[in-house]
Amino acid sequence: MATSLGRAITGLCLLAATAANAQSGTKPAVPSTPSAPVTGFDTTAHPASQITRSGVRFVFQERGTGTQPKTGSRVAVRYTGFLPDGHIFDATVTSGGPLRFRVGRREVIAGWDELLLLVPAGSRVRAWIPAELAYGAAGVRDPDDDTRYLIPPNAALVFDLEVVSVR
Incomplete structure (x- = not known):
């Protein structure tokens, strides 16, 4: 039950945050990386990292040879999302x-929509998403305890992503 709830919350939060960013019309700020020094999350440890127009940093851990997504492509993605402190x-x-x-339909956070257009099927990447392209100032509250956050406001996030399929 908790697993299904967590997946539903994440999906809804990805959608809601993207919609909120789109409605506010705010432009992304200067690219940011996780604020706490956590081993393996520092972009300076990855000299091969690339950066998108809006400030998403990423590095290929494995470059796939599959189909390159386009706006509207249906993708399947495995991921692990980390807070700036590594949790x-x-x-x-x-x-x-x-x-x-x-992809590109505001069904997920803006950082994913931009990044996944650059990542072919079969690829694995680590990505640093600025707060403005994730959940922004709203963060994500814990649905079981309104006094806590699952994702704090203004948190830059780190994701390990694997693009399983593109169609």
Whole structure:
């Protein structure tokens, strides 16, 4: 039950945050990396990292040779999401399978929509998503305890992503 709830919350939060960012019309700020020094999350440890127009940093851990997504492509993605302090806030391994959505349709956070257009099927990447392209100032509250956050406001996030399929 908790696994299904967590997956549903994450999906809804990804959608809601993206919609909120789109409605506010705010432009992303200067790229940011996780604020707490956590081994393996520092982009300076990855000299091969790339950066998108809006400030998403990423590095290929394995470059796939499959189909390159386009806006509207249906993708299946396995992921683990980390807070700036290194704690995992969500992972598809606990929710029963890859997350499926259409790229570029605001079904996920803006950082994913931009990044996944650059990542062919079969690829694994580590990505640093600025807060403005994730959940922004709203963060994500814990549905079981309104005084806590699952994702704090203004948190830059780190994701390990694997693009399982593109169609």
